[in-house]
Every structure is written in structure tokens, then in C-alpha cells.
Amino acid sequence: MTLDWPRHIPTLTDGVVWLRPLEPSDVDAVYTCASDPASQRFTTVPSPYLRSDAVEFVDRASAQVWPGFEVAITGDDDALVGTCGLRIRDEDSDVVAIGYMVSPSARGRGIATRATRLLIDHAWSLGAHRVALDAFATNTASRRVAERCGMTQEGVLREAHLGNGGIRHDVVLYGLLRSDPDVSPSDGGGVR
Ligand SMILES: CC(C)(COP(=O)(O)OP(=O)(O)OC[C@H]1O[C@@H](n2cnc3c(N)ncnc32)[C@H](O)[C@@H]1OP(=O)(O)O)[C@@H](O)C(=O)NCCC(=O)NCCS
Known part of the structure; x- marks a missing residue:
């Protein structure tokens, strides 16, 4: 494997959003984010989502780097508006996978797009060859x-995932190779 995986959870920014390690003070915002109906429908967070789930998630995520890490997405006020993460999917092929969720009140402002671009750039800096993202077919925003x-x-992948509420989802596979053309304009790519 040629991935140069970090020993510490990274802090990344594009000047508009920041990715930083999760902290105990983030628990309430994580709970709001993960208990929202869209997060319940489109991700694999526990359902129903309890505050103790958020406590456990923050506790684990604040320390875990391998085989992946989760970070808080914040604005310049340091308040959590979402979470995202990078995880090794296949060590031998240098493939990493990205996941994210954004608080309901912060959606539609380009936050997930900016956070994902930061994670993609970071994945290349770690030596990744391919970045993968799986989204349920009905998850238009993702x-x-x-x-x-x-x-x-x-x-x-037709009906590949049995989600919360017993709903079967088609899973759409997205991929980006290090050698693919860079489509991110330097101004943030029209992201609001
Ligand atoms: C998916 C999610 C992270 C997007 O976060 P976001 O910060 O609102 O995303 P952005 O603002 O970067 O929007 C990206 C695009 O999605 C579109 N979009 C946002 N919300 C949408 C919605 N409810 N329906 C359709 N399109 C939507 C935006 O218009 C934008 O597209 P455009 O550039 O063509 O205008 C957020 O909706 C969320 O947390 N959902 C629940 C959890 C989840 O689905 N996680 C991903 C699992 S794969």
C-alpha cells in the first residue's frame, strides 16, 4: 500500500468551511444533524437516534484515525454544521471512501460540496488513487x-441496501480518479 495515512485527525479549510476534530461540545449539534429525517433515511446512523448515540460517536471520532476518521464541518465561528469523513476502503488499491451529513438549517449553502472537495484534495495528498462515494438513488442532494x-x-447496485424503516435502496456508485481532470474552479466552483 502506498497510502500515507495520517497519525492525527487533520484540520483542513478552504477559507469558508473548516474540518476539525470533533469535541465533546459538538454533541448537541451532532444529535440535531443525525436525528433529522433525511439523515435517518439516507445514511446508516442508528434509528431512532438517541443523544447517547451522539455522545458515543463524538467520543470515538475524536480519537479514531485508522481505518478512517470523522471530522466536524464548521464555519468561521467554529460551530458544527455537519460531519464528514474519509475511510480506507481498499488498502491494496489505495481506494478511500467519503461520507457526509449537514445540519438541516445549514443545507443548500454549498457546505457539503466544499467539505467534500477538501476531503478529496486531502485524499490525493495521502496518496490515494481513487475516491469513492455511495449514495442512495433517491438522495438527489448527495x-x-x-x-x-x-x-x-x-x-x-439495485436494492443493495436495506435502510432504516425497512426501505430498500438502489445504491449509486460514484468514483473519482487522481488522474481525472480537476473540475474545481479556484473560486470554490460557484459554491455559495
Ligand atoms: C446531502 C447533504 C449532505 C447535502 O448537503 P448541503 O450542504 O445542503 O449540499 P450543497 O449545499 O453542497 O448542495 C449540493 C447540491 O445539492 C442540491 N440540493 C441540496 N439540497 C437538496 C434537496 N433537498 N433536493 C435536491 N437537491 C438538493 C443543491 O441545490 C446543490 O445542487 P446545485 O449545485 O445543482 O444547486 C445534506 O442534504 C444532508 O445532510 N442530507 C442528509 C444526510 C445525507 O444524505 N448524507 C449523504 C449520504 S450519501
Whole structure:
């Protein structure tokens, strides 16, 4: 493997959003984010989501780096508006996977797109060859994030995931190779 995985959870910024290690003071905001109906429907967070789930998540995420890390997404006031993470999917092929969620009150402002671009750039700096993102087919917002970050839709796994509420989801596979053209304009790519 040629991945140069970090020993510490990184802090990253594009000057508009910051990715930083999670802290105990983030628990309430994580709870708000993960208990929202869209997060419950489109991610694998526990359902129902309890405050103790948020405490456990923050506790684990504030220390865990391998085989992946989760970070807080914040603005310049340091308040958590979402979480995102980078995880090794296949060590031998230098493939990493990205995931994210944004608080309901902060959605539609380009936050997930900016955070994902930061994680993608970081993945290349770690030596990744490929970045993967899986989204449920009905998750229009997440699929737009993938597309805005230049990822290619590569396939659909029909009814591959049994989600919360017993709903079966088609899973859309997105991928980006290090050698793919960079589609991120230096001004943030029209992200608000
Ligand atoms: C998916 C999610 C992270 C997007 O976060 P966000 O910060 O609002 O995303 P952005 O503002 O960067 O928006 C990206 C695109 O999605 C679009 N979008 C945002 N919310 C949308 C919605 N509810 N329906 C359709 N499109 C939507 C935006 O308009 C934008 O597209 P555009 O550039 O063509 O205008 C957020 O909706 C969320 O947390 N959802 C629940 C958890 C989840 O689904 N996580 C991902 C699992 S794969």
C-alpha cells in the first residue's frame, strides 16, 4: 500500500468551511444533524437516534484515525454544521471512501460540496488513487454533491441496501480518479 495515512485527525479549510476534530461540545449539534429525517433515511446512523448515540460517536471520532476518521464541518465561528469523513476502503488499491451529513438549517449553502472537495484534495495528498462515494438513488442532494465534485457515476447496485424503516435502496456508485481532470474552479466552483 502506498497510502500515507495520517497519525492525527487533520484540520483542513478552504477559507469558508473548516474540518476539525470533533469535541465533546459538538454533541448537541451532532444529535440535531443525525436525528433529522433525511439523515435517518439516507445514511446508516442508528434509528431512532438517541443523544447517547451522539455522545458515543463524538467520543470515538475524536480519537479514531485508522481505518478512517470523522471530522466536524464548521464555519468561521467554529460551530458544527455537519460531519464528514474519509475511510480506507481498499488498502491494496489505495481506494478511500467519503461520507457526509449537514445540519438541516445549514443545507443548500454549498457546505457539503466544499467539505467534500477538501476531503478529496486531502485524499490525493495521502496518496490515494481513487475516491469513492455511495449514495442512495433517491438522495438527489448527495448525488449533486458528488457530481459538483467531478465524480463519475459508475453504476447502480439495485436494492443493495436495506435502510432504516425497512426501505430498500438502489445504491449509486460514484468514483473519482487522481488522474481525472480537476473540475474545481479556484473560486470554490460557484459554491455559495
Ligand atoms: C446531502 C447533504 C449532505 C447535502 O448537503 P448541503 O450542504 O445542503 O449540499 P450543497 O449545499 O453542497 O448542495 C449540493 C447540491 O445539492 C442540491 N440540493 C441540496 N439540497 C437538496 C434537496 N433537498 N433536493 C435536491 N437537491 C438538493 C443543491 O441545490 C446543490 O445542487 P446545485 O449545485 O445543482 O444547486 C445534506 O442534504 C444532508 O445532510 N442530507 C442528509 C444526510 C445525507 O444524505 N448524507 C449523504 C449520504 S450519501
